């Protein structure tokens with residue numbers, strides 16, 4: 001990748017993206033800055049061979065700036081960025097709950113993409129939603145695509161779909177972890193050791209995930225194919241249905257999207 005990338009914020013998400021980018025291009029030029037945690041920066045420098053710099057140097061030497069701070073800290077970062085010329089830069093924000101209008105208001109005319117990756121970035125399997133800012137040119141959109149395609153799959157969406165996307169792919173990994181945890185507990189209750197149950201549950205999720213990615217069949221078709229009438233899977237699925245799993249998932253996703261909307265309101269000023 002030809003771009004030099006500057007991360008403002010060097011926390012968990014920044015590290016996941018840096019790790020992914022370094023896996024596909026070990027020579028990629030990356031700088032990082034944070035607020036106060038020097039040890040953390042040193043860890044990133046030692047592990048990924050990137051440069052830790054002050055904000056000024058980072059902005060001067062990066063064509064792409066990725067804002068990877070907590071939503072509550074975005075306004076402070078924008079206050080600092082106002083002091084720099086950002087004309088030729090592409091800014092990418094991964095902060096949840098901060099809408100494009102916040103950036104357009106603080107940094108008028110700046111090229112901005114809003115991105116919502118998920119934590120599977122660390123294994124190059126992030127499902128990332130991307131939203132174009134007002135002034136994004138096709139070549140800038142392509143740079144954002146390149147960065148996030150390097151760490152998984154991407155989907156461009158209009159901003160009004162962002163909260164729905166957060167409810168699926170943003171928070172989704174945790175739903176599957178919870179299901180896996182529950183299956184492990186069930187396995188132990190059925191007489192397996194914790195270790196056995198964990199291996200069976202984890203690998204089953206990985207295999208099912210691969211089937212979903214590699215098969216052209218719909219999830220419903222895949223499910224039907226492994227469910228013989230009155231068989232073992234059928235017995236389990238009947239319980240999910242009786243206990244209203246689809247409705248529970250619906251309610252959980254709605255709660256997530258609602259919270260994302262509330263956060264957008266909280267951070268809009």
Ligand SMILES: NC(=O)c1ccc[n+]([C@@H]2O[C@H](COP(=O)([O-])OP(=O)(O)OC[C@H]3O[C@@H](n4cnc5c(N)ncnc54)[C@H](OP(=O)(O)O)[C@@H]3O)[C@@H](O)[C@H]2O)c1
Pocket residue numbers: 008009010011012013014033034035036037038040068069070071073076077094095096097116117118119170
């Ligand atoms: N977790 C997810 O699945 C996920 C998915 C999509 C998007 N996100 C978003 O990713 C963003 C980062 O999350 P995270 O979990 O990586 O957070 P994190 O681990 O808490 O890291 C935040 C980083 O921001 C730095 N920072 C804070 N204020 C700063 C400032 N004024 N200037 C420069 N750096 C500053 C912190 O530095 P210090 O340590 O020195 O204070 C720290 O390095 C959040 O906005 C979150 O919404 C997360």
